[in-house]
Amino acid sequence: MIRVRFAPSPTGYLHIGAARTALFNWLYARKTSGAFLLRIEDTDLQRSTDESTRSIIEGLRWLGLDYDEEIVFQSANADKHRAAALQLIEAGKAYRDFTPKAERADANVKQEIAERARAASATGADHRSNPFRDLSLQESAARAAAGEPFAVRLKVAPEGRSTFADAVYGAQERDYSEIEDLVLLRSDGHPLYNLSVVCDDIEMRITDVIRGQDHLTNTHKQILIYEALNAAVPRFAHLPLILAPGGKKLSKRTHGEIVSLTTYRDAGFLPAAFRNFLALLGWAATGVQSGSSVAPGDGDADAAHPPDERIGEIMSLSEMVENFSLERIHRNPAIFNFDANNPKRWTDDKLIWMNAHYIRTLPLEELLPLVRAELEASGLWREEYDGDRRAWFARAVDLIRERFYTLKDFSGQGRAYFGDEFEFEEAAVKKNLRKEPRLKELLPALAARIEQTEPFTLETSEASLRAYADEAGVKAGLFINAARTALTGQAVGPSMFEVFDLLGRDASARRLREAARLI
RNA sequence: GGGGUGUUGGUGGAAUUGGUUACCACGCCGCCCUCUCAAGGCGGAGGCUACGGGUUCGAUCCCCGUACACCCUACCA
Numbered sequence: 001m002i003r004v005r006f007a008p009s010p011t012g013y014l015h016i017g018a019a020r021t022a023l024f025n026w027l028y029a030r031k032t033s034g035a036f037l038l039r040i041e042d043t044d045l046q047r048s049t050d051e052s053t054r055s056i057i058e059g060l061r062w063l064g065l066d067y068d069e070e071i072v073f074q075s076a077n078a079d080k081h082r083a084a085a086l087q088l089i090e091a092g093k094a095y096r097d098f099t100p101k102a103e104r105a106d107a108n109v110k111q112e113i114a115e116r117a118r119a120a121s122a123t124g125a126d127h128r129s130n131p132f133r134d135l136s137l138q139e140s141a142a143r144a145a146a147g148e149p150f151a152v153r154l155k156v157a158p159e160g161r162s163t164f165a166d167a168v169y170g171a172q173e174r175d176y177s178e179i180e181d182l183v184l185l186r187s188d189g190h191p192l193y194n195l196s197v198v199c200d201d202i203e204m205r206i207t208d209v210i211r212g213q214d215h216l217t218n219t220h221k222q223i224l225i226y227e228a229l230n231a232a233v234p235r236f237a238h239l240p241l242i243l244a245p246g247g248k249k250l251s252k253r254t255h256g257e258i259v260s261l262t263t264y265r266d267a268g269f270l271p272a273a274f275r276n277f278l279a280l281l282g283w284a285a286t287g288v289q290s291g292s293s294v295a296p297g298d299g300d301a302d303a304a305h306p307p308d309e310r311i312g313e314i315m316s317l318s319e320m321v322e323n324f325s326l327e328r329i330h331r332n333p334a335i336f337n338f339d340a341n342n343p344k345r346w347t348d349d350k351l352i353w354m355n356a357h358y359i360r361t362l363p364l365e366e367l368l369p370l371v372r373a374e375l376e377a378s379g380l381w382r383e384e385y386d387g388d389r390r391a392w393f394a395r396a397v398d399l400i401r402e403r404f405y406t407l408k409d410f411s412g413q414g415r416a417y418f419g420d421e422f423e424f425e426e427a428a429v430k431k432n433l434r435k436e437p438r439l440k441e442l443l444p445a446l447a448a449r450i451e452q453t454e455p456f457t458l459e460t461s462e463a464s465l466r467a468y469a470d471e472a473g474v475k476a477g478l479f480i481n482a483a484r485t486a487l488t489g490q491a492v493g494p495s496m497f498e499v500f501d502l503l504g505r506d507a508s509a510r511r512l513r514e515a516a517r518l519i
Numbered sequence: 520g521g522g523g524u525g526u527u528g529g530u531g532g533a534a535u536u537g538g539u540u541a542c543c544a545c546g547c548c549g550c551c552c553u554c555u556c557a558a559g560g561c562g563g564a565g566g567c568u569a570c571g572g573g574u575u576c577g578a579u580c581c582c583c584g585u586a587c588a589c590c591c592u593a594c595c596a
Contacts (some may be wrong), residue, residue, distance in 0.1 A: 174523075183594050192593095213524070213525090216591075221591095238524090243588090313544055332524090332525050348545085351545095494556090
C-alpha cells in the first residue's frame with residue numbers, strides 16, 4: 001500500500017508552497033487508495049512553536065486535506081535517531097568526528113561554503129580526508145568514554161555514485177566524490193535533518209516521498225543513509241518550486257503574510273477555489289483541454305472526449321483525485337504572482353478570478369454556510385436568516401454573489417443588503433445623486449409612489465418607477481441609478497428592481513427619502 | 520568554487536513518444552447584451568517556443584555549447 005507524508009517544520013505559518021506539497025501528497029494518496037500521514041518536524045527547538053503546529057493543522061483542515069493515523073512529532077523520536085547513528089558506528093558505517101565544532105554565522109554560510117571549497121581544492125583535500133574517518137573503533141570508543149565531544153558522520157564510499165529515478169525529474173545521479181561525510185549527529189547529541197527524516201520515513205513505512213525540488217540533491221545523501229541502515233529506499237517525486245514574482249524564492253521573511261495560507265483564508269477565499277488554483281501550479285490535469293480541437297459537425301472525432309467529460313481547469317476535489325498522476329507534474333518552477341502594493345490586485349489574477357468563479361457557480365447550499373460565517377464575523381448575521389427569512393437570505397446571496405470576488409464582499413459591498421447601516425460611496429453619491437439637483441424633491445416623491453405600490457413586486461416596482469419618471473419628465477435611468485445609490489450606497493450592483501423586491505417596500509422608500517438628504 | 524535542475528506570449532499550463540498558420544485558461548483591448556457594474560457571448564492584440572550551433576526531408580520536442588534563474592554544497596531544515 002502506498003504511504004505518503006507531509007512533513008512541514010513548524011517554524012512559521014503554512015505557506016503556499018508547503019500547502020501545494022501537502023495537496024499533491026494528499027491527491028496521490030487518495031488516488032492510489034493509500035495513506036496520507038502528517039509529521040511535524042519540530043527538531044529545531046529554537047524555532048519551532050506550538051502556534052505554527054496549530055496553524056499547519058488548521059491550514060490542512062481548511063484545505064480539506066484530512067490525514068490518516070496519528071500525527072507524528074519528530075522530536076519525540078530523537079532517541080531513536082541517536083540510537084540509529086550509534087548503531088551505524090558499531091557497524092563501521094559511520095564514525096565519530098572529534099574535530100571541534102566550527103562556529104559559523106548563518107548570514108554568510110553560502111560565502112563560507114564557497115571559500116571552504118576553494119581552499120579544499122587548492123590543498124587537494126577531498127571529502128574523505130577527515131583524520132578521524134579511519135580511527136579504530138576501540139580508540140574512538142575510548143575517547144568518547146573519556147568525555148571528549150564528537151559528531152557522528154556517515155562514512156561515504158570514496159568511489160561510486162548514487163542513482164535514483166525521480167518520478168518527476170527522471171534519472172538522477174551523483175558521484176560520491178561530490179558528497180562529504182555528512183553529519184548525522186551533532187556533538188551535543190542532536191540528530192540532524194537528513195538522519196531524522198530517513199529514520200522517520202522508515203519507521204512510518206513511507207513508500208513515496210513527494211516534496212519540493214529543493215531536496216532533489218539532498219536525496220542522494222538520504223539514500224546513503226537508507227542503504228547504511230539496510231532499509232528499502234522509497235520512490236521519490238520532487239515538485240517544481242513555486243517562486244515569487246521575478247523568479248525569486250518564496251520566503252516568509254521577505255514576502256511576509258502574502259505567502260501564508262491563512263492570509264487567503266482570512267481574505268475570504270474559498271478552500272475549493274484555493275485548492276483548485278494550487279493544483280494548477282506545476283500540474284496539468286490532462287492534455288485534453290475543453291474547447292480544443294473540436295471539429296464542428298464531426299461528432300465521431302470527438303467521441304473519445306465528449307464536451308462534458310473533458311477536463312478543464314476548474315476541478316472538484318474528486319476530479320482532481322481522479323486525474324492526478326505524478327507523471328503529469330512538470331519540471332519548471334511556477335511563479336505565483338502577487339503585489340502587496342496593489343490593493344485591488346494584491347494576489348494572483350487567476351486566483352482572484354477562480355475565487356469569483358467559485359462564488360458565483362458553487363451550489364447555493366454550499367455557499368450559504370460560508371457567507372453565514374462571514375456575516376457572523378462581521379456582526380451582520382441575524383438568526384432569522386436561518387429561520388423565517390431563510391429563503392430570503394438564499395435569494396439575497398444568490399443575487400449579489402454574481403459580482404463578488406471574495407467572501408469579504410458579502411460584508412463589504414454587500415452590507416446594505418443585510419442591514420441599514422452602510423456607507424455611501426462618495427463617487428456614487430456624486431454621480432448618481434448630486435449630479436441632478438431635482439432629485440432632492442423627486443426622490444421623496446418617488447418614495448411615496450413606491451409606498452403606494454400594491455402589491456410590491458419586481459414588476460410593479462418597475463412599472464411605478466417608470467410611470468413616475470414619465471410624469472416627472474426624466475429618464476427612468478436617472479431614477480434607477482439614483483435608487484441604486486440610495487438603497488445600497490453604491491454605483492454598481494444587481495438589477496435595480498431585483499433590489500427593490502429584495503429589500504421590500506418599506507426599506508426601499510425609507511432609503512430613498514434618507515438619500516434625498518445627501519443632495 | 521563544485522554539483523544539480525530548469526527556460527513555450529505578462530502569468531499558469533497544452534502540443535498525441537519530431538510532422539501543416541504553436542493551443543487553452545487568467546490578464547489586457549474592442550464589440551454585443553444593458554438601468555450601472557459584473558457575468559455571459561463574439562472578436563482582437565501579444566511568441567522568430569532564452570540564445571547559438573548540430574542531427575533530420577522536417578524540431579517546442581533529440582544532441583552540444585552559451586546565457587540566465589533556482590536548488591544543494593552547514594555540527595540549518
